[in-house]
Amino acid sequence: MKIKLLLKNSFPHLYLTLSLLLTFWSLSIFEIYSKASSGIHFPDLITSLSYKLLNDFGTALFIGLLFYPIYIGFYFLRKPWSVTAIKILFSILVIGQFALVKYNLTTLVNLGADILGYSVDDMYTTVTASESLSYLYFFPFVVFPLLFLGINNLLVKYANPNTIYAFSTVFMLLFGGFKYWTPEVSDSSYQNKLSFFTTDIIRFQSDKNAFTAADLFYKKEYPLVQSFNASPDVLAPFFEIKEEKPNIVMIIVEGLGAEFIGKNEYRGFTPYLDSLIPKSLYWENFVSNAGRTFGALPSILGSLPYGEKGFLEMNPLPSHISLVSILKANDYTTSFYCGDESSFDRKINFLEYNGIENVIDVNKFGPGYVKTKENSGGFSWGYPDDEIFKKTLSELDSKKLPRLDVIMTLTNHEPFDFPSKKEYLKKVDKIINSNRTLEMSKSEVNTYKDIFACLLYTDNSIKNFIESYSKRPEFQNTIFVITGDHRLIPIAQKDKLCRFHVPLYIYSPLLKKPQSFKSVSSHWDITPSLLSFLMNNYTMNKMEKTTWMSSGLDTVQKFRNIHKIPIMQNKGSIDELIYKDYLYSNGDLFKINENFDLAKVNDKVLLKAMADTLNEAKRLNAYLTQKNKIIPNAINIYTKPAFEFSKEDLATIKKLTKGLNYDEIFFLARDFAFNKERDKARLLCNYILNEFPNYADVRTLKGRTLAWDKNYSKAETELLEVVKRTPYYNDSYLALMDLYWWTDQDTKGILIAKKGLKNKVDTPELGVKLAQAYNRTNKLTLANKVIDSLIKNHPTEKQFVNIKKTFVK
Numbered sequence: 001m002k003i004k005l006l007l008k009n010s011f012p013h014l015y016l017t018l019s020l021l022l023t024f025w026s027l028s029i030f031e032i033y034s035k036a037s038s039g040i041h042f043p044d045l046i047t048s049l050s051y052k053l054l055n056d057f058g059t060a061l062f063i064g065l066l067f068y069p070i071y072i073g074f075y076f077l078r079k080p081w082s083v084t085a086i087k088i089l090f091s092i093l094v095i096g097q098f099a100l101v102k103y104n105l106t107t108l109v110n111l112g113a114d115i116l117g118y119s120v121d122d123m124y125t126t127v128t129a130s131e132s133l134s135y136l137y138f139f140p141f142v143v144f145p146l147l148f149l150g151i152n153n154l155l156v157k158y159a160n161p162n163t164i165y166a167f168s169t170v171f172m173l174l175f176g177g178f179k180y181w182t183p184e185v186s187d188s189s190y191q192n193k194l195s196f197f198t199t200d201i202i203r204f205q206s207d208k209n210a211f212t213a214a215d216l217f218y219k220k221e222y223p224l225v226q227s228f229n230a231s232p233d234v235l236a237p238f239f240e241i242k243e244e245k246p247n248i249v250m251i252i253v254e255g256l257g258a259e260f261i262g263k264n265e266y267r268g269f270t271p272y273l274d275s276l277i278p279k280s281l282y283w284e285n286f287v288s289n290a291g292r293t294f295g296a297l298p299s300i301l302g303s304l305p306y307g308e309k310g311f312l313e314m315n316p317l318p319s320h321i322s323l324v325s326i327l328k329a330n331d332y333t334t335s336f337y338c339g340d341e342s343s344f345d346r347k348i349n350f351l352e353y354n355g356i357e358n359v360i361d362v363n364k365f366g367p368g369y370v371k372t373k374e375n376s377g378g379f380s381w382g383y384p385d386d387e388i389f390k391k392t393l394s395e396l397d398s399k400k401l402p403r404l405d406v407i408m409t410l411t412n413h414e415p416f417d418f419p420s421k422k423e424y425l426k427k428v429d430k431i432i433n434s435n436r437t438l439e440m441s442k443s444e445v446n447t448y449k450d451i452f453a454c455l456l457y458t459d460n461s462i463k464n465f466i467e468s469y470s471k472r473p474e475f476q477n478t479i480f481v482i483t484g485d486h487r488l489i490p491i492a493q494k495d496k497l498c499r500f501h502v503p504l505y506i507y508s509p510l511l512k513k514p515q516s517f518k519s520v521s522s523h524w525d526i527t528p529s530l531l532s533f534l535m536n537n538y539t540m541n542k543m544e545k546t547t548w549m550s551s552g553l554d555t556v557q558k559f560r561n562i563h564k565i566p567i568m569q570n571k572g573s574i575d576e577l578i579y580k581d582y583l584y585s586n587g588d589l590f591k592i593n594e595n596f597d598l599a600k601v602n603d604k605v606l607l608k609a610m611a612d613t614l615n616e617a618k619r620l621n622a623y624l625t626q627k628n629k630i631i632p633n634a635i636n637i638y639t640k641p642a643f644e645f646s647k648e649d650l651a652t653i654k655k656l657t658k659g660l661n662y663d664e665i666f667f668l669a670r671d672f673a674f675n676k677e678r679d680k681a682r683l684l685c686n687y688i689l690n691e692f693p694n695y696a697d698v699r700t701l702k703g704r705t706l707a708w709d710k711n712y713s714k715a716e717t718e719l720l721e722v723v724k725r726t727p728y729y730n731d732s733y734l735a736l737m738d739l740y741w742w743t744d745q746d747t748k749g750i751l752i753a754k755k756g757l758k759n760k761v762d763t764p765e766l767g768v769k770l771a772q773a774y775n776r777t778n779k780l781t782l783a784n785k786v787i788d789s790l791i792k793n794h795p796t797e798k799q800f801v802n803i804k805k806t807f808v809k
Contacts, residue, residue: 010072011161012071012156013068013071013086015155015159016086017063018159019151020063021056021057023144023147023148023151024056024060027098028056031101032048032049032052034105040108048190051184056192059195090148091148093194094147097193098140100197102140106414106490107489107490108492109291109489110189110200112196112570113201113571204572204573210618211621217623218620223623223624223629224548224549224631225632226546227546228532228545228546230551231531231532231546231548232532234533234554235281235506235532236537238515239508239510239511239512239533240510240512241537244401244402246402246508246534247474247479248327248403248405248481249405249469250300250406250407251462251465251483252297252407252409253458253462254410254413254458255413256488257484257488258286258596259487261273262274262503267437267438268431269455269456270455270458272459272462272463273459277505277516279511280506281505281507281515281516282514283516284516285501285518285596286521286522287523287565287567287578288487288502288567289306289522289524289565289567290310290486290568291567291570292569293485294310294312294313294345294571295486296408296486296523297347297350297351298322299522300523301527302321302323303528303549304320304549305624305625306574308626309572310345310572311625312350315349315690316641318628318629319628319631321354322354323531324351324354324356324404325354325638326531326543326638327404328354328356328404329637330534332404333403334403335358335359336358336359336360336406336408337388337408338362338382339382339385339388339409340381340410341382341694342361348693348694349690352642353641354638355638361382363727364726364727364728366760369383370384370387371384372411372417372418372419375415375417384461385458385462386460388409389464389468392405393469409461412451412454412458413488416450416453417450418457421457424453424454424456427453428453432445448491451488466480476509478508480505480506481530482503482504482505483502483503483505483523483526484502484503486500487501487502495597495598496576496598497596497598500567516557517557518557518558518594519557519560520554520561520563521552521554522563522565524549524563525550525552526553528546547630550565551563559581561578561579561580565577566618576614579610579613582610583598584613589601589602589610642693643687652683653687656668656680662692662695665687666684666685666701668684669682669685670701672684673701678708681701681702681705685698685702696725699721700729703715703716704719704735704738707735712742716736719735719736720736723756730766733752733753733756734766737752737753737766737769740773741772749769750777753773764797771783771786772803784807787803787804787807788804791804
C-alpha cells in the first residue's frame with residue numbers, strides 16, 4: 001500500500017522529468033534545424049536526429065532519477081514546495097542546455113572542461129566577438145524554460161500515467177540496445193550538451209587527481225634533457241649557407257587549416273599560399289598540438305608540454321627555454337606583432353618570461369591604422385591582418401639585424417569582419433563562377449561566404465607583406481616560417497583529425513631546392529629543427545643540452561609518422577594522440593592514410609595500447625609541469641621570472657588579496673600608496689604585473705611610489721617602461737613630467753611631453769606641464785605658444801590664463 005501511495009505521489013515528478021525530456025528534444029530539433037538552415041551538411045539527418053533524441057532520453061532519465069530524492073525529501077518535509085523546487089531546478093537546467101546548444105552552434109564543438117581554463121574576461125571577449133549581445137539574444141533563454149513549464153501543465157492536465165510508464169519502458173529498452181549494439185550513438189556530436197559538459201568536467205577532475213605531483217616520479221629527474229645532437233639538422237641540405245645569420249620571420253595564421261590549401265577540399269581561396277607550395281619546403285601532413293590558439297606559442301616557439309589547462313595558463317611558468325630566449329642570447333633582435341591584446345591567453349607573460357625585446361599589440365598601433373569595426377555590442381578584436389603586417393614593416397628599420405619576428409594574425413576568426421569586405425565577397429562570387437576545380441557546390445560556398453572572403457583577405461595580406469619585404473635588402477637572407485594555429489572552427493569538420501591538420505611552409509630565397517613532404521610532424525618540431533640548423537651552420541653559442549617535447553621535423557617524402565603527438569584540443573583536455581599511423585580520440589581508434597583521411601578501427605588490443613600510451617603522455621605532462629622538471633636551473637641560462645616572491649611576500653599577498661579581483665587589488669595598492677605604506681603598494685603592484693604586465697595604471701602607480709620615496713632612477717625606468725608598452729596612455733607622461741620637474745630635468749621633460757603630444761596624448765594637463773617646463777628653461781616664446789593654444793582650445797577655462805601670469809617676464 002505504501003509503495004502504491006509513493007508511486008502515485010511520484011507522478012508530478014514523472015511529469016516534470018518527461019517535460020524536461022520533451023524540452024531537450026525541442027532543443028535538439030532547434031539545433032539541427034539551425035545548422036541545416038545555415039548550410040551545414042548532415043550525411044544522414046535521420047540518424048543524427050535519432051541518436052541525439054536517444055541521448056537526450058538517457059540524460060533526462062538520469063536527471064529525473066538524480067533529483068528524485070530531492071523531490072521526495074521536499075514532499076515529506078514541505079509538500080507544496082516539492083513540485084516548485086524541481087520546476088526551478090529543471091528550468092535552470094533548460095537554460096544551461098540552451099546556452100550549451102548556443103555555444104555549439106557558434107563553435108561547432110561541445111563545451112566541456114575547457115571552460116575551466118578561461119577567465120571570465122577571456123570568455124566574455126570570445127563570446128562578444130562571435131555574438132552581438134542584445135535583448136533579442138537573450139529572448140530564447142526565457143522562451144525555452146517557459147516551453148518546459150507549458151509542456152508540464154499540459155501533461156498534468158491530459159497525460160495518462162500508464163501510457164507514460166509504457167513510453168518510458170520502451171525508450172529505456174531502445175536506449176540500452178542502441179548503446180550496446182551501436183557504439184556510434186555515444187559519439188560526442190550526438191551527446192546531450194549538459195551530459196557532455198558534466199562528464200567532461202568529471203573526466204578532467206579525474207585526470208587531475210590521477211596525475212598529482214605527490215605520486216609522480218621518474219627514474220630520470222629531468223626526462224626531457226638530452227644531447228643537442230638528438231635533434232638532427234635536417235634542413236641544411238635544402239639551404240644555401242651564408243656567413244651572416246639569417247633573419248627568421250614566423251607567421252602564425254589564425255584558423256589556417258590544411259583543408260583550405262593546395263588541392264584539398266576547401267581549396268581555391270588561398271591563391272598566394274598555394275603559389276608558395278612549389279617554392280617552399282612544405283609539409284602536407286602537419287598538425288597543431290592544440291585545437292585552439294592558446295597552444296600555438298608554447299608549442300611552436302618552445303616545444304613545450306601543456307600543463308593542466310595549457311602552458312600559458314601556468315602561474316608561475318615552469319623554468320623553460322624557447323626559440324625567443326635562445327636567439328636573443330645569440331644577438332638576435334626579438335619582436336612579436338599582433339593586432340589584439342597581447343594579454344589575451346597570457347601571451348605576454350610567456351613572451352616576457354623568454355625575454356622578448358619588442359611586443360607590438362593593439363596598444364601600440366597609433367594613428368594611421370584602421371581597426372576592425374566594432375560589432376553591435378561594441379567589441380572589436382583589434383587590428384586586421386593587413387594592418388598588422390603594415391605595422392610590422394614600419395617597425396623593421398629600427399630593429400638591428402639579425403631578427404626574429406613573430407607575427408600572429410587575427411582576422412580569420414569570428415566575426416570574420418575586415419576592411420573592404422564587400423570587395424572580397426565579390427571575389428568569392430568571381431571564383432565560384434570561374435573556377436571549375438572547386439570541390440564544393442555553389443550553395444556550400446555561399447553558406448560560408450564570409451569565411452571564404454576572409455581567407456582571401458588574409459591570403460592577400462600575407463602576399464602584400466612578403467612582396468613588400470622582398471624589396472628590403474635583408475630579404476635575401478630571411479627565412480619565412482608559415483603555419484596555422486589550428487583549423488578554423490565554424491566550418492563543419494569532416495573528421496576528428498582535421499581540427500589539427502594545418503600546413504607548414506618554410507619559404508626563403510636561401511632555399512636551393514623546394515620539396516613537399518608527406519611525413520607527419522607537429523608544431524613541437526619547428527623550434528628543434530630551426531635551432532639545430534642555425535647552431536650547426538652559423539656562428540652561435542652552441543647548446544649542449546635541449547629539453548624539447550619532440551625531436552624535430554621529418555623530411556622523408558613518403559607518408560610515415562616517427563613522432564608521438566598527444567593533443568590538447570581544448571584547455572584541460574588531452575584526449576587525442578597521434579602515434580604511428582593511428583589517431584586515438586576520446587576512446588575511439590582510427591587508421592590514418594597518406595591523404596590524412598581516417599578509417600575507424602575496432603581492435604581492442606591496439607585500442608588499449610593507444611590508451612595506455614596517451615595516459616603515459618598525460619603522466620609525463622603532469623610531472624614536467626607540476627614539479628617544474630622541464631629544465632634544471634643550472635643549464636637554463638636564458639630566462640628568469642619577471643618577479644620572484646619570497647614565502648613571506650606570498651603570505652602577505654594571500655592575506656591582502658583574499659576575495660579580490662585584480663582591479664580591486666589595484667585600488668587597494670593605491671590606498672596603501674596614499675597612506676605611505678608604499679612597500680605594500682609595490683608588492684601588490686608586482687603581483688598584478690606578474691599576471692598583467694601591460695596594466696598601465698598599475699605600473700604607473702608603482703613608478704610614482706618610487707618617485708615619492710626619492711628612488712628617482714628606478715621610478716624613471718618604470719615609467720619609461722609604461723610609455724614603451726602603452727605609448728598612447730596619458731598618465732605615464734604626466735608622471736614622468738612630475739618626476740623630471742622634481743629632479744630639475746626639464747630638458748628630459750620637454751622631450752617626453754613632445755613624444756606624448758606626437759602620439760596624440762593631447763590632454764590639457766600635458767600641455768600645461770610642457771609650457772611650465774619651457775618657462776623654467778627660459779624658453780618663454782615656446783611656453784606662451786603652448787599656453788595660448790590651450791586658451792584658444794578651452795576658452796572657458798580660466799586656469800590657463802592664470803598659469804600664463806606666472807611665467808617669467
